Amino acid sequence: MRAPSLDPDSRRASLVRAAREVFAEKGYHPASVGDIIEAAGVARGTFYNHFESKREIFAAVLAELMLEVGGVVQPIDVRQDIHEQVRANLHRLAAAMASQGAAVRILFTEAEGIDKDGEIALAAFYAHVLARVEKALSDGQRLGVVRPGEVRQSARCLLGMLKEPVMLARLAREPLDAPAMAEAIYGLLRGGVLSV
Amino acid sequence: MRAPSLDPDSRRASLVRAAREVFAEKGYHPASVGDIIEAAGVARGTFYNHFESKREIFAAVLAELMLEVGGVVQPIDVRQDIHEQVRANLHRLAAAMASQGAAVRILFTEAEGIDKDGEIALAAFYAHVLARVEKALSDGQRLGVVRPGEVRQSARCLLGMLKEPVMLARLAREPLDAPAMAEAIYGLLRGGVLSV
Amino acid sequence: MRAPSLDPDSRRASLVRAAREVFAEKGYHPASVGDIIEAAGVARGTFYNHFESKREIFAAVLAELMLEVGGVVQPIDVRQDIHEQVRANLHRLAAAMASQGAAVRILFTEAEGIDKDGEIALAAFYAHVLARVEKALSDGQRLGVVRPGEVRQSARCLLGMLKEPVMLARLAREPLDAPAMAEAIYGLLRGGVLSV
Amino acid sequence: MRAPSLDPDSRRASLVRAAREVFAEKGYHPASVGDIIEAAGVARGTFYNHFESKREIFAAVLAELMLEVGGVVQPIDVRQDIHEQVRANLHRLAAAMASQGAAVRILFTEAEGIDKDGEIALAAFYAHVLARVEKALSDGQRLGVVRPGEVRQSARCLLGMLKEPVMLARLAREPLDAPAMAEAIYGLLRGGVLSV
């Protein structure tokens, strides 16, 4: 039975949706094009009418995820309580990652290994995110909300604090306690762990 | 040309060495047994005289890496300057990770998705590491060197701070500035980033 | 050169046909999937689009053979000359086996030792055949056409009388003289060999 | 630890003994040289000091079996009760086959498939056996103990009666009831199954 000829964008979208689930569940390499078309209820050929390769659809999934995760962070309004806004952003980020659950893992663990030739905008994505965090830190320093000091490495560490708990929860097959994670990070940002 | 007849341990070691490089460069799935034996200068059958499968040699590489990385951390002597010892450990860890370069990525990115059947001790490794970090934090709290508060999530974040800069440096194809990374983490642990 | 796109049933059938010849000539283990696809004029992947494994296609060949050989035996009509009908059945069976030539050897020699996990219905097939023969003998006894006595072992021997001459002809690379064989068996059934 | 340097014949014999068990349990193809040397407690190289190939040791096993099985048949003494002697021979044969159990299967099912190039004396063995049976039948006819008629096909059928029950018992994983089998065959030889 022939699937209805959807407009190209919808078909594409439904393939990406299916692919996201499949990749999330199995990971990139173990997931097969067969899995994806089965999940999408579409014939093999159809897949290749919309994507040139497995890699390309993976990139599409990734791009979508990046937008979604990046979108939850709200710009800081310097006239309001900054700490509270940072905290709220952390909670939103943690919640987003927890809800995406499996899917986010892709962004975090697999993408790099697939990105030969840099065809996937992963490096760019991270560069973008890092730049954003670094700018936030610098701005904060200028406003006196962030301690002075180098900013580049700190931004990297910050990213790690966000990603690692997600990874570990997945690895241990435990659910992610998003609020606890957000609070822990906030606590670290506020005062470190070592007492003076 | 026939490879010289080594005793099993040496041959095994040389295969693990070769495999480590190959896995580091290509990642688990893209690396083939063919790549490994070529790197080791050995025939296909020889590989299978020493390892039952690609997965098994991967596990061996992993185990080695764990030992090496874990080995650089030295226990804290409470009668001496604790902050300084923490800092020294961070520097040693950072240096170890930087020197292993590509190889460490294995520990960090792959291994999940390969671990069907839990045959690879990755989860166990992380559990072990986390337990160690958590204990260090708790001990520190008892000694008054670490701020009171929950310890579980913080340990996870700490791990992230260590791993992420390594990953990002790799992704950006930049060398890792180990001392800077260690200092940044130390700074974070000491006082967070937000000023009070 | 690409093979024409057949409907799945035809392709499957052509593969089974090819496999039957290959298995007949080489036997199960020595025959390779490569031999089969070559005989079928089809690419490797095509084979696995239709069969999950070499074992599965072997089972398919076996099933076909069973049907063909089993199909030539006609039920006895008690109102007619029974001896003559038995004899006719023997001739038909012998002819069928002779015409299948090599292929029948499969049914007779291989299949054991392949049947790990009992996935191949060989034991079942023989159980079925034996039951049929035993029933025929019992029925015959009730009708007074078959001597009284145990029936189980006799059925087994009967089967052996049919198979062995086929095997031996093959082994000696002689053609099978089907009518002679049928007559010999008929003679044996009628009066044994020892005179009283 | 180095095995004592047995005299060649003993070592050879112990290898053949080991091989017989291994082949009997697994069948020719699934049995590996590794299995055999393990069973014999000997190193790989040692095996090839005594046999040129797996096939060669298989042939040796076969030759041994042929001797053993053939040896139990005793020549008929025409001055004594011939029926009884035939019956006794049948019982001895059946018992021999039952005791060899698995090993005999080799002779019966696998050998042919391995005998490319006729390197194994299987055809010769069967020719020999058949000749012996045929001669017995002819002699019997001359003595009036065997019904007149062709003898060639009957001899083949006779062989089948002996082999098949062994095969079937094995296939069904039942023990072989040797006396019952011998009696059934004797009954068949005496009077067939069809009543007149």
Add this chain to the structure above:
DNA sequence: AATGAATGAGCCTTCATTCAT
């Protein structure tokens, strides 16, 4: 003669991709 590490051809199987319909 015994040893066992090394060999490599060859096998079965997978799966991303192509293309005729």
Add this chain to the structure above:
DNA sequence: CATGAATGAAGGCTCATTCAT
């Protein structure tokens, strides 16, 4: 655009055999 049969390179693994010690 949709379809799905066909493709074939590539991969993991086995195992009979060789040979230096």
